[in-house]
Amino acid sequence: MTKSRITLFDTTLRDGAQTPGVDFSVEDKIVISKMLDEFGIDYIEGGYPGANPTDTDFFSEPRTKNATFTAFGMTKRAGVSVSNDPGIAGLLASSASAICYVAKAWDLHVRVALGCTNEENLESIEASVKAAVEAGKEALVDCEHFFDGYKANPHYALACAKTAYDNGARWVVLCDTNGGSQPSEIRTIVEEVCKHIPGEHVGIHAHNDTDQAVANSLAAIEGGARQIQGTINGIGERCGNANLISLIPTLALKPYFAEKYDIGIEAESLKGITRLSRTFDELLNRAPHSQAPYAGSSAFATKAGIHASALMKDPSTYEHVPPESVGNQRNLMVSDQGGKSNFMDQLARRGIEVEKSNPKLDTLISLVKDREAQGYAYEAAEASFELLARRTLGTVPQFFKVESFRTTVERRFNAIGEVVSVSEAVVKLDVGGERLLSVAEGNGPVNALDRALRTDLGKYQSEIGGLELVDFKVRILNGGTAAITRVLIESTDNSGERWWTVGVSDNIIDASFQALVDSLNYKLIKSGAVGE
Numbered sequence: 001m002t003k004s005r006i007t008l009f010d011t012t013l014r015d016g017a018q019t020p021g022v023d024f025s026v027e028d029k030i031v032i033s034k035m036l037d038e039f040g041i042d043y044i045e046g047g048y049p050g051a052n053p054t055d056t057d058f059f060s061e062p063r064t065k066n067a068t069f070t071a072f073g074m075t076k077r078a079g080v081s082v083s084n085d086p087g088i089a090g091l092l093a094s095s096a097s098a099i100c101y102v103a104k105a106w107d108l109h110v111r112v113a114l115g116c117t118n119e120e121n122l123e124s125i126e127a128s129v130k131a132a133v134e135a136g137k138e139a140l141v142d143c144e145h146f147f148d149g150y151k152a153n154p155h156y157a158l159a160c161a162k163t164a165y166d167n168g169a170r171w172v173v174l175c176d177t178n179g180g181s182q183p184s185e186i187r188t189i190v191e192e193v194c195k196h197i198p199g200e201h202v203g204i205h206a207h208n209d210t211d212q213a214v215a216n217s218l219a220a221i222e223g224g225a226r227q228i229q230g231t232i233n234g235i236g237e238r239c240g241n242a243n244l245i246s247l248i249p250t251l252a253l254k255p256y257f258a259e260k261y262d263i264g265i266e267a268e269s270l271k272g273i274t275r276l277s278r279t280f281d282e283l284l285n286r287a288p289h290s291q292a293p294y295a296g297s298s299a300f301a302t303k304a305g306i307h308a309s310a311l312m313k314d315p316s317t318y319e320h321v322p323p324e325s326v327g328n329q330r331n332l333m334v335s336d337q338g339g340k341s342n343f344m345d346q347l348a349r350r351g352i353e354v355e356k357s358n359p360k361l362d363t364l365i366s367l368v369k370d371r372e373a374q375g376y377a378y379e380a381a382e383a384s385f386e387l388l389a390r391r392t393l394g395t396v397p398q399f400f401k402v403e404s405f406r407t408t409v410e411r412r413f414n415a416i417g418e419v420v421s422v423s424e425a426v427v428k429l430d431v432g433g434e435r436l437l438s439v440a441e442g443n444g445p446v447n448a449l450d451r452a453l454r455t456d457l458g459k460y461q462s463e464i465g466g467l468e469l470v471d472f473k474v475r476i477l478n479g480g481t482a483a484i485t486r487v488l489i490e491s492t493d494n495s496g497e498r499w500w501t502v503g504v505s506d507n508i509i510d511a512s513f514q515a516l517v518d519s520l521n522y523k524l525i526k527s528g529a530v531g532e
Contacts, residue, residue: 003262006251007171007227009043009203010036010244011236012280013058014072015229017047018237022284027470029058031283031490031498036232037064039276040265041244043140045070045100050090059094068138071096075103075128075141078116082131092131098138100173101128105160106149118156125163133168140171142205142229147174147181150189158196165197171227172197176216179209179239183219190223203227206242208234213242218250221261232280233292245277249294253321267325274327275379282380282488282500285473294326302330343368350386354393364392374504375477375486381502383491383522384515390525397531399460399524402517403428403435405452407445407509423448431458446472446512453516463527464520466494474508489515493523 013029016022024032029046036044044067047055051073062069071094076085083089091099103125104110110121125141132139141164143149149157161172174193176186186204194202204220204227206213217228234243251257252270277295281288290298300323315322315330323330343365347354354361367388368378378385390396405427414420422441425448429436438455442448450469457464471490476483485508492498499522503514524531 003260004200004226006221006261006263007042007203008040008244008248008263008265009045009070009171009173009227009229010041010067010231011045011072011205011229011241012036012231014045014047015237015241016231016235019235019240020237022235024054025471026054026057027490028283029054030063032232032280033063033067033069035276035279037067039272040269041067042264043068043070043098045072046096048072049094049096050087056090059096062095062097068098069096070098070100070140072100072102075101075124076131078114078120078124082127088128088131092135092137096137098140098170099132100140100142101125101132101164102142102144103128103160103164104145104149105143105157105175106145107153107156108149109145118159122159122163125160126167129164129167129169139164139169140173140203141169142173142175144175145177147176147185147189148178151185154192158193161193162196165201170201171203172201173203173205173227173229174220174225175205176207176213177205179207179213181206181216182210183212183215186216187219187223190220190225194224199224200226203229204242205229207236208239208241208243211239213240214246214250217242217247218257221251221257233277233289235284245273245295246293248273249321249326253325270325271327278377278379282377283473285475285488287475294321295328299323300328300330346385347389350382350389352386352389352393352395358393360393364389367392371504375484376502376504377486377488378502381488381500381515381518383499384501384518387501387518387521387525396521396525399431399521399529399531400457401430402513403430405449405513407448409445425449425452427452429457431460434458445509446516449509449513450516453520457520460524460529463529464523467520467523468492469516469519470498472512477504485511487511487515489519491519491523493526495526497526 017024033044044064046058049056049059049071059071071091073087073091076082076088104114104121107118110118129139143161146157164172202225204217204225206216228247230242230244230247233245234240248265251261251263252265274295278288290296300319302318407425410422423445424441427438436456436458438452440448440451440455442451454464469489470492473488475486477486478484484506487503488500490498490500501515501518503511505511
């Protein structure tokens, strides 16, 4: 039997950006879109060009290699032509290859929110879709409040969807915007829609206000829809959106779905979904949900006792899927063999070959466990993990030694009476027996340290050209002014590669310095520098 293709549409950078406390920078969006693109998502919706400087900048050039780069925006305003609508102009001028319009599909909202007639709303949908198609861009229409609208006035809700499809929309997406519909309702209504619009052109966009966004998305698939919209870790306004980290493995691994549908994510790629989930949370500077399905640290955790004994004999007794199928691992104190395999897989991906019998591998596993207990997060700081592994296995040279560093912060009045804060850093290094002292000022002590470290690295100075710190995230791991602090630093160079390093200390400056030193060492390895 030929499988139906389910298309995956990620709206993390648009709908997910409405999450309270989440504010993506352009750099954040670039990093996240690259992660999603490499993972295998079909559509990446990056935001609303023209609505704010961040999204406009993000859409100034293409940001994906494989996924369809998608812009979001409203259909044209009633009473205004497409050519005179600035919102439409911004969408058409963007580098996006697809436009996802949001259109009201509930006549209540047409009257209250838009203040126009039902016919004017349909005309706006028609004209906007045609404008995208004529501009050579793929058109999608999110029918907002579709399910509530259908329950109130099925004829009009369906007319909105049909107008989009009849005028060239590749996808007509049915939105449970208020998140209150039930799975049985979703399936029944989607089945009715698919009698008028082919399911290969119908999508689902579910919100999680009753904690059923994943269930509603799966119900829509059963009803005939063939596109799922969602976000990483289910972020989004109010209670969030459908969680792609839960949906993707369910569709790929559960026979009920996997035997009928293809989602375009290969088994090897699926192993990266846990890392995608956890890295994303670290980028947001929030603790990953330990009990999250598939990707949580406790998703395959079992305490000692009868469960552990059964797992040792047959993992399927207490695991609904193999943890390694989603890149996670079984958390058992007696699961040493599984732990080694997981580490060897991570090392192999970084070009580091090691025998399972090598005692240094045991040392590395113990080191990582000890450091993670202290607060290090190597899931999100792969450069620091690679350095730790290479040092432990004896495959990385020592480029320099840090003898000491010192920072000062002075708050004073400048010559015109303004209050200014001036930071200075002094770093003493030993580079191949040569003692070097560097001094630099910066916008804060971490920036000063970064500049001082890169001011003079002796014989390696030419190897660190183009190195730049582009992001800095701090997480307090426990309470109080003497709390343990984790710092994640993102760096890049003129090759365009980006990497994350981590530091942990009860002193935020010391934690930052650890991450900065790791970044320098990683850059030197990348550059092929020869150490002592």
